[in-house]
Amino acid sequence: xxxxxxxxxxxxxxxxxxxxxxxxxxxxxxxxxxxxxxxxxxxxxxxxxxxxxxxxxxxxxxxxxxxxxxxxxxxxxxxxxxxxxxxxxxxxxxxxxxxxxxxxxxxxxxxxxxxxxxxxxxxxxxxxxxxxxxxxxxxxxxxxxxxxxxxxxxxxxxxxxxxxxxxxxxxxxxxxxxxxxxxxxxxxxxxxxxxxxxxxxxxxxxxxxxxxxxxxxxxxxxxxxxxxxxxxxxxxxxxxxxxxxxxxxxxxxxxxxxxxxxxxxxxxxxxxxxxxxxxxxxxxxxxxxxxxxxxxxxxxxxxxxxxxxxxxxxxxxxxxxxxxxxxxxxxxxxxxxxxxxxxxxxxxxxxxxxxxxxxxxxxxxxxxxxxxxxxxxxxxxxxxxxxxxxxxxxxxxxxxxxxxxxxx
Amino acid sequence: xxxxxxxxxxxxxxxxxxxxxxxxxxxxxxxxxxxxxxxxxxxxxxxxxxxxxxxxxxxxxxxxxxxxxxxxxxxxxxxxxxxxxxxxxxxxxxxxxxxxxxxxxxxxxxxxxxxxxxxxxxxxxxxxxxxxxxxxxxxxxxxxxxxxxxxxxxxxxxxxxxxxxxxxxxxxxxxxxxxxxxxxxxxxxxxxxxxxxxxxxxxxxxxxxxxxxxxxxxxxxxxxxxxxxxxxxxxxxxxxxxxxxxxxxxxxxxxxxxxxxxxxxxxxxxxxxxxxxxxxxxxxxxxxxxxxxxxxxxxxxxxxxxxxxxxxxxxxxxxxxxxxxxxxxxxxxxxxxxxxxxxxxxxxxxxxxxxxxxxxxxxxxxxxxxxxxxxxxxxxxxxxxxxxxxxxxxxxxxxxxxxxxxxxxxxxxxxxxx
Numbered sequence: 001x002x003x004x005x006x007x008x009x010x011x012x013x014x015x016x017x018x019x020x021x022x023x024x025x026x027x028x029x030x031x032x033x034x035x036x037x038x039x040x041x042x043x044x045x046x047x048x049x050x051x052x053x054x055x056x057x058x059x060x061x062x063x064x065x066x067x068x069x070x071x072x073x074x075x076x077x078x079x080x081x082x083x084x085x086x087x088x089x090x091x092x093x094x095x096x097x098x099x100x101x102x103x104x105x106x107x108x109x110x111x112x113x114x115x116x117x118x119x120x121x122x123x124x125x126x127x128x129x130x131x132x133x134x135x136x137x138x139x140x141x142x143x144x145x146x147x148x149x150x151x152x153x154x155x156x157x158x159x160x161x162x163x164x165x166x167x168x169x170x171x172x173x174x175x176x177x178x179x180x181x182x183x184x185x186x187x188x189x190x191x192x193x194x195x196x197x198x199x200x201x202x203x204x205x206x207x208x209x210x211x212x213x214x215x216x217x218x219x220x221x222x223x224x225x226x227x228x229x230x231x232x233x234x235x236x237x238x239x240x241x242x243x244x245x246x247x248x249x250x251x252x253x254x255x256x257x258x259x260x261x262x263x264x265x266x267x268x269x270x271x272x273x274x275x276x277x278x279x280x281x282x283x284x285x286x287x288x289x290x291x292x293x294x295x296x297x298x299x300x301x302x303x304x305x306x307x308x309x310x311x312x313x314x315x316x317x318x319x320x321x322x323x324x325x326x327x328x329x330x331x332x333x334x335x336x337x338x339x340x341x342x343x344x345x346x347x348x349x350x351x352x353x354x355x356x357x358x359x360x361x362x363x364x365x366x367x368x369x370x371x372x373x374x375x376x377x378x379x380x381x382x383x384x385x386x387x388x389x390x391x392x393x394x395x396x397x398x399x400x401x402x403x404x405x406x407x408x
Numbered sequence: 409x410x411x412x413x414x415x416x417x418x419x420x421x422x423x424x425x426x427x428x429x430x431x432x433x434x435x436x437x438x439x440x441x442x443x444x445x446x447x448x449x450x451x452x453x454x455x456x457x458x459x460x461x462x463x464x465x466x467x468x469x470x471x472x473x474x475x476x477x478x479x480x481x482x483x484x485x486x487x488x489x490x491x492x493x494x495x496x497x498x499x500x501x502x503x504x505x506x507x508x509x510x511x512x513x514x515x516x517x518x519x520x521x522x523x524x525x526x527x528x529x530x531x532x533x534x535x536x537x538x539x540x541x542x543x544x545x546x547x548x549x550x551x552x553x554x555x556x557x558x559x560x561x562x563x564x565x566x567x568x569x570x571x572x573x574x575x576x577x578x579x580x581x582x583x584x585x586x587x588x589x590x591x592x593x594x595x596x597x598x599x600x601x602x603x604x605x606x607x608x609x610x611x612x613x614x615x616x617x618x619x620x621x622x623x624x625x626x627x628x629x630x631x632x633x634x635x636x637x638x639x640x641x642x643x644x645x646x647x648x649x650x651x652x653x654x655x656x657x658x659x660x661x662x663x664x665x666x667x668x669x670x671x672x673x674x675x676x677x678x679x680x681x682x683x684x685x686x687x688x689x690x691x692x693x694x695x696x697x698x699x700x701x702x703x704x705x706x707x708x709x710x711x712x713x714x715x716x717x718x719x720x721x722x723x724x725x726x727x728x729x730x731x732x733x734x735x736x737x738x739x740x741x742x743x744x745x746x747x748x749x750x751x752x753x754x755x756x757x758x759x760x761x762x763x764x765x766x767x768x769x770x771x772x773x774x775x776x777x778x779x780x781x782x783x784x785x786x787x788x789x790x791x792x793x794x795x796x797x798x799x800x801x802x803x804x805x806x807x808x809x810x811x812x813x814x815x816x817x818x819x820x821x822x823x824x825x826x
Contacts, residue, residue, distance in 0.1 A: 074747050076693045076716070079685045130720070138720035138754065140683055140695055200755070202727065276550065281482030286547055297752070307484065311537070311545045317752060325745040327482050332706070332737050332760035335545070335608075339721070340752030 003163035004384055004404075005037040006066065008083035017069055024392045027068050028385055034067060036382065039086065042158070042167035045146055046123055047099040049169050052111065054406045056186045056378070057161035058090030061215060062320055063154070064391055072322045082148045086160025088404070089115035089153040090189040092182045093166065095173070102170045110176040112185045113161070113168050114357055115153035116343070121169035122147050134346030134353075162381060164408045174357040180364050186403060187220070187371050192344035192356035193318060194220040195228070197293055199349060200341050201316045203231050207290035208271065211236040211252070212305065214243035216374065216401050217318065218295045219250060226251030227369050228349070235267065235289070237301075242398040246373060259300070267308055284330060286311050293317075299324035302338075306330045316341050377402040409449050411571030412804055414474070415441045416491035425477055432812065435476050436805045442475060444804060450567060450575040453553065454530075457577055458506035460518060464594045464798070465569030466498030466823040467811045469623060470740055471561075475808050480742045489562040490555040497522035497561040498597040498823070499569030500590055503581070510578045518581040519593040520569070521777060522560035523763065528577035529554050541766030541775070559763075570801065570824060582777045588784055591792040594823065595628070599791060600764035600776030602628035602702075605738045606637065607767055608759050609700050609730045613639035616680060619660070620714060621704035622651035623814065624821055625738055627658060628791055629702045634659035635789050643679060643698065645672060650818040654794065669713050676717045693750055695720055699732035706739025708746035715746075720754040736761050798825040 012033040019026025028034045042051060065071060066087070095109045105111065118136040119127035122145025130138045143149040150156020159167065176185045194217050203209050209231050211221050218236065225231040234252045238244045244255040256266050264283050268275050275283040284307035292305045297319030303326050305315050311334045318341040331338060344356035363369045377397070379387040381404045390397045420441040427434025436442055450459055473479060474495065499520045507513055525543030526534035529552025537545035550556045557563020560574065567574055584593045602625050611617055611633065617640055619629045626644070633640045635658075644660035646652040652663045664675045670690045677684045682696035693716035701714045714735050721733030734757040751758065764776035772779065783789040796819050799807040804824070811822040 072747070074691070075749050076685075076687075076691065076747065077749055077753060079687050079693070135720070135722075138695055142695075143685065200723075274547075276484065276487035278484045279481060279486040281484060284484045284487070286545070320749075320752070323745055323748045325743055327480070327484070328743050329483050329485055329740070330760075331758070332740065333485065333762050335760045335762050337757055337759045339757040340755045342753050342755050 001039060001041050001164050002036050002381065003039045003086045003160065004088070004381060005035060005039065006083070006085045006087050007033045009033065013069065020068060024068070025385065025389060028388050036384070039163065042165050044097065044099045045167060045169075047101040049099045049167055050095050050102055050105055050173060051097040052091070052093040052113065052166045052168060052173075053096045053408060054091050054093045054161060054164050054166055055182045056092050056403045056405055057088040058186050058189065059088070059387060059391060059402045059404070060090055060190070061217070063087055064388070065320060067388060068392075070322065080142045080149060080151050081155040082150050082157040084157060085155055086158065086163050087154050088161030088163070089155075090186060091153070091161035091166055092176070092186045096165065098170075105170055105173055105175070109173075110182070111173040112176055112188045112357060113153070113166065114172045114174065114355070115161070115189065116172070116345075117142070117147055117150055117152055117156055117159070119145070120171040136345045137343045162384075162404060164406045174355070174361065177361060177365050180361060183375055184364055184371060185361070187374055187401065188357045188360045190216045190401070191220050191360045191371070193217055194293075195224055195356055195359065196344040196347060197221065197316045197318050197341035198224050198229060199347055200339055201291045201293060201314055203229050203291055205230040205232060207231060208233045208235065210289045210292045210308070211295070212292060212301045213295035213319070214238040214247050215295060218293075219243065219246055219374070219400065220371075221293050221295065222247050222250045222252050223369055223371070228363070235270070237263065240395050240398070246400070249373075260304070263304060264308060281327060282307055284308070286334070289313065291316070295319055297321050299326045302326045302328075306334070306336060309334065309336055311335065314339065318342070374401045375403060376400045378405045379403070380405055380407065409447060409572040410801055411445055411447050411494050411567065412801060413443050413445050413447070414491070414493045414495055415443065416493075417441065421477065428477065432476065432809060433805065436808065444802065449573050452506050453575065455506070456579075457575055458503050458512065458581060460499070460501040460520070460574055460576055460581070461504045462499055462501045462569050462572055462574060462824075462826045463517075463590055464500050464823055464825050465496040466594055466598070466821055467807060468498055468598070469625070471495050472808055472811045473740065476812060478742065483742075485558075488549040489557050490564045492564055493562055494567035494571050495561045496569030496571070496574070496824070497559050498594060499560070499574060500584065500594045501569070501574070504573070507578065512578055512581055512583065517584040517590070517593070519584055519596045519777065520560060520574070520576055521580045521582060521775070522568075522597070523580070523765070524549065524554055524557050524559055524563055524566055526552070527579045528566070544763040544765050570804070572801070572826060582775070585781060585785070588781060589792065591795050592784055592790070595791050595794065595821070596777045596780055598624045598821070599628050599632070599780045599789075601625060601738060602632055603636075603776050603779060604764035604767060605629065605702055605736045605761035606632055607769060608736045608761050609734050611637060611640045611700055614641075615699040615732065616641045616643065618643045618645060618676070618698050618701040618714075618717065619704065620645045620701060620710045621739065622646035622655050623704065624794065625704040626702070627651070627654050627794060627820065629704065630655055630660050631658040631789060631791055636783055643676065648815045648818075651814070651820070654820060657793070669709060672713055673716055692716070695754065701735045703735055703737045704739050705741060706737050707741040708744040710739070712746040712748070715748060715750045715754070715756060718754070718756055721756055730757060730759070733757065734759055794820045795823065796820045797822040799823075800825065
């Protein structure tokens with residue numbers, strides 16, 4: 001079958017790096033690490049696995065980071081991945097074949113896949129302590145068991161969603177209710193990322209919450225804040241005007257598009273905050289926003305976040321920007337809590353505990369959330385260059401979520 | 409009176425910086441920014457103020473960092489301080505003037521709570537933080553009848569203990585009980601900083617804690633974890649021999665030397681019995697690890713290692729507790745890049761901790777100093793061994809060099825004795 005594969009070969013990486021510096025599309029030009037390759041059809045790894053025929057697979061921000069080679073060589077997560085990779089970890093599809101001991105699924109079931117390859121998928125019994133507690137993303141065994149090293153689909157050799165067929169363990173499958181379309185279900189992963197980060201923040205309806213960055217995750221965060229956490233005052237930082245428009249529609253109170261010192265001035269004017277002016281560098285406040293969801297987590301967003309958050313406030317960050325120096329003195333002075341947020345697993349909300357994907361599917365069925373505006377572009381896999389062009393030209397293309405579609 | 413004055417003039421800072429880059433003593437040159445001067449005694453600002461004759465004043469890590477210009481110009485704290493300064497906020501002494509009310513009298517021995525919140529500033533009603541007794545989070549550090557400053561020593565009006573006398577608002581003076589010595593009382597400030605940082609996470613029996621750095625704060629953190637809290641396991645990371653020895657005296661369960669960093673990670677993995685993951689042998693990290701880490705250094709290295717050895721966050725059971733997988737930062741090293749990817753992957757909570765105020769512990773809600781006095785009286789703590797060097801103010805150069813070069817002088821707490 002044809003699959004979109006990323007190879008970790010130095011010569012190809014150098015080629016892409018040099019071409020990418022000249023023109024962004026150079027990163028995915030042929031001859032670089034990314035290409036459509038003929039790979040063998042996936043097999044059932046064991047009796048409790050299923051083969052899924054892919055219908056859609058979403059392109060995640062982290063995919064774009066990998067393709068544009070914007071990681072750092074000292075990133076320790078490299079320990080938990082393997083190459084070559086069939087990229088893609090946000091797939092939905094139809095079950096084509098089930099192993100002999102699969103109980104809960106049958107051929108023809110429409111499912112959305114949780115990409116995490118923890119103990120159950122790796123055939124490790126008994127599962128590690130984290131997996132027993134439903135904290136699958138902190139599994140101790142990402143390098144062990146019956147699979148190559150890798151945390152999830154897309155970063156584990158041989159397993160990825162940018163291909164017409166995928167093999168996964170039955171525990172990774174979530175049945176899509178009849179009234180929900182594939183185009184909706186495909187947002188389960190980014191929705192769950194946003195939802196999980198808000199459960200960590202645990203905002204009060206009266207809090208002022210700031211959302212930094214209005215890509216898919218930032219917009220979904222606003223949707224959750226408004227519809228699930230009933231937060232009234234949501235401010236957000238956008239890069240493009242089409243993002244601002246959608247954010248306002250979803251319930252944001254105010255959008256800012258400036259940056260740096262100007263942004264701090266504008267926010268403090270809007271919220272009527274008292275600014276402190278240091279000898280050099282950015283101004284800051286003692287009373288500011290109660291919490292921030294930082295979907296970018298670059299040195300600039302963290303630096304501004306630390307300055308605009310109130311004393312003893314919280315910053316949740318889930319971006320994967322590369323680490324740089326952050327002037328963080330106020331982190332200790334204001335006694336802020338800065339908490340990382342990673343993916344999703346079993347969550348507790350409104351006194352109910354279940355996987356984030358189940359919450360998502362429930363919210364869709366109950367019409368508590370409307371995500372119809374999120375998928376903006378759909379391409380067949382062979383047009384991957386167009387898809388990546390669209391995602392790197394958001395100002396013009398107004399792209400939010402871009403999908404690959406499979407007609408098989 | 410004699411006082412050590414810090415003059416903030418660009419030309420003098422430049423001279424100090426240039427000479428200091430050749431030899432440490434250069435920072436303290438007469439042509440630089442720090443001078444022992446004869447200046448007028450402090451005056452009573454109003455009836456609520458007192459004048460204290462200094463008995464002893466400890467040198468805080470932040471003091472010698474400032475004296476050796478180990479800071480950055482983009483530090484936002486420059487917005488809330490004023491110049492010139494007479495440093496020194498870990499001060500004890502005897503009341504010589506003022507004090508006719510609030511249970512204070514001339515001749516009383518007091519320890520200073522240096523924070524300049526609403527009450528010393530004459531602001532009534534006080535801000536929301538000060539109403540709760542949290543004067544370290546005061547909203548008025550730039551307002552009221554004092555110049556800008558967060559605590560004694562960094563407001564030009566509230567001169568500090570590196571002088572023969574210092575002023576204080578009566579609310580800033582804690583009477584020292586008769587059974588508590590000057591040495592014990594002078595450690596009230598750093599003890600409270602450590603105590604406050606531990607209360608950020610309140611480790612439960614069985615918790616495994618790392619204390620990163622064995623200077624004053626690190627050692628006091630170890631001491632409190634082992635003597636005040638119940639059955640907490642403490643791993644100390646120490647740089648120098650004499651620090652490791654003192655960590656042992658205070659009861660640390662194991663002591664790891666701070667270099668090389670990868671060896672720390674291996675040692676922790678052995679201790680908690682978890683897997684090590686790595687690409688390169690010298691860049692390992694852990695997905696599991698210790699429950700809590702107290703970073704009293706907060707350098708790029710300690711933050712990077714800390715994130716690698718703290719376990720992935722465990723969501724707290726209730727909204728009041730923090731859940732393990734947290735780092736509490738009290739260190740004030742100047743910010744630099746560190747590799748923080750596992751911070752988000754492991755969902756670690758990094759919590760800032762600033763000084764101390766009214767704290768709740770064992771059913772008592774009182775100022776950290778009062779908790780400290782109680783622990784002393786109950787015989788649960790006794791940190792005075794940590795005071796290793798006392799100098800007269802005239803030997804200030806020697807004192808700062810001793811405080812700064814901890815390995816050479818085997819120093820822990822250094823101070824000025826009057």
